[in-house]
Amino acid sequence: MAEIVQLNVGQCGNAIGSQYWSKLIDEHSLNNQGEYIGNKDLCLDKVHVSFNENSKHVYSPRAILVDLEPSLIDDIRSGTYGNLFHCDNYVNGYTSAGKNWARGYYTEGREIIEMIRDTLTKELEKCDRVHCLQINHSVAGGTGSGLTSLIISKIVDDHPGLMKISNTFYPTNDLESCPFESYNAVLASMELIENVEMVSVFDNKSLHNACGRNISGTKHSLNEINDLAALFISDTNAPMRLSGQINTNFLKIMHNIIPFPRLHYMVPKISKINLNHSLKESPESQLITSIFEKSRNLCSCNYTFSGSNYMTAYISCRGNLSLLELQKEGYAYRKKNEDMFAYWIQDSLHISSTSIPSESLPRATCMGNKYEVYEVFNNIGHDFAELHQKKKYLHHYTDQGMDPMEIIESESTFNDLISEYQQCNGCCCNFESEGEYEEGEFDEEDDQ
Numbered sequence: 001m002a003e004i005v006q007l008n009v010g011q012c013g014n015a016i017g018s019q020y021w022s023k024l025i026d027e028h029s030l031n032n033q034g035e036y037i038g039n040k041d042l043c044l045d046k047v048h049v050s051f052n053e054n055s056k057h058v059y060s061p062r063a064i065l066v067d068l069e070p071s072l073i074d075d076i077r078s079g080t081y082g083n084l085f086h087c088d089n090y091v092n093g094y095t096s097a098g099k100n101w102a103r104g105y106y107t108e109g110r111e112i113i114e115m116i117r118d119t120l121t122k123e124l125e126k127c128d129r130v131h132c133l134q135i136n137h138s139v140a141g142g143t144g145s146g147l148t149s150l151i152i153s154k155i156v157d158d159h160p161g162l163m164k165i166s167n168t169f170y171p172t173n174d175l176e177s178c179p180f181e182s183y184n185a186v187l188a189s190m191e192l193i194e195n196v197e198m199v200s201v202f203d204n205k206s207l208h209n210a211c212g213r214n215i216s217g218t219k220h221s222l223n224e225i226n227d228l229a230a231l232f233i234s235d236t237n238a239p240m241r242l243s244g245q246i247n248t249n250f251l252k253i254m255h256n257i258i259p260f261p262r263l264h265y266m267v268p269k270i271s272k273i274n275l276n277h278s279l280k281e282s283p284e285s286q287l288i289t290s291i292f293e294k295s296r297n298l299c300s301c302n303y304t305f306s307g308s309n310y311m312t313a314y315i316s317c318r319g320n321l322s323l324l325e326l327q328k329e330g331y332a333y334r335k336k337n338e339d340m341f342a343y344w345i346q347d348s349l350h351i352s353s354t355s356i357p358s359e360s361l362p363r364a365t366c367m368g369n370k371y372e373v374y375e376v377f378n379n380i381g382h383d384f385a386e387l388h389q390k391k392k393y394l395h396h397y398t399d400q401g402m403d404p405m406e407i408i409e410s411e412s413t414f415n416d417l418i419s420e421y422q423q424c425n426g427c428c429c430n431f432e433s434e435g436e437y438e439e440g441e442f443d444e445e446d447d448q
């Protein structure tokens, strides 16, 4: 069994992670003691992808919950599903990262990093054939950014072959609760660029929009957007943990949708349409059309490129749907909207479908490998440069023992990523003919 281990870091990461697990517990027909209470054994077929099972057939999430402060971890521990997580998999400190990457990476994070390494190693050792580590975190604060960077840097040494994918929440500057979030985001992006294989880029502004709400910051609206993000995460990995018409995994998906290794940032999209039965179009057609609508984006980018926007996309559908029909509709959509897609990848859409539980509404999630994701980074890079030029708030970082050169290097690596996206758009032929990106050349083989 190819297991997925999940790591939630910081307030945002754990809030999203706990909603994700409540969905999985439900989908796999488990009760809040971890016992199977369903009658369709199909729900158990691949349950070990996400859950450990003990000798009494009690299932426990394959997840590690990490925070520098205890409050949310304590809430989860005493909440409905608190008993399900292995008690050793709650790892917290008793301080705060103060919205500062350097506290998460250099000072406070170092206090608990050995505990995290041990816990992760033990969890990985329980796996038969680990598939990947899935990380949920925000890079706007201090823990999800700095401590995650520290954890990734240790994983690279401790578990060199481990594939890492992340669901990463980036700041948007009209939401800010902290004026130096762009520092945290840029610093945290170093490990994400170099050592994480695939990143889904979220932001709260788009999640609120997708829920049809203004950003109000109320608890209610946070629950709603967390629920949407959790739905995205669970739907994208549904084909791996539930029996279905297709046998896929993140490695196959990445082979197909990441043509250049550094351009591994996905625009998440979700479509939960209420099917319009009066339309002639089939549910499959309605889903495929709607998932490409701009309003489905879960991160803020407005297409301003002159060329095509999508390099590739992976679409995971749920409900009673025909995979063949979905693939046909995908092909037809691409043909009809050729301008939206990079001409140099013919087979750019990869579609899967999962019908369990069968009563679930038809819906689609998409990881779009789109040039426009560069706009998220461009906005952050701009905010960063404004602060950095005036050396504003820099002392918060240097006070934690950080060398100012590190900040300069991070800015440069971040700007390189932005340039790579800009250059790649519309001029890929030039890149290929100049021999760049040789290592990441697109693998034509369709693994599905």
Ligand SMILES: Nc1nc2c(ncn2[C@@H]2O[C@H](COP(=O)(O)OP(=O)(O)O)[C@@H](O)[C@H]2O)c(=O)[nH]1
Binding pocket: 009, 010, 011, 012, 013, 015, 016, 097, 098, 099, 138, 139, 140, 141, 142, 143, 144, 145, 169, 171, 177, 204, 222, 225, 226
């Ligand atoms: N979507 C979502 N965002 C959150 C949540 N909690 C905090 N955030 C956002 O995440 C960013 C970082 O905050 P936080 O996660 O508290 O920082 P950390 O604990 O130091 O990693 C801020 O911009 C918050 O607005 C949450 O439950 N859901």
Ligand SMILES: [Mg+2]
Binding pocket: 010, 011, 068, 069, 097, 141, 143
């Ligand atoms: Mg925190």
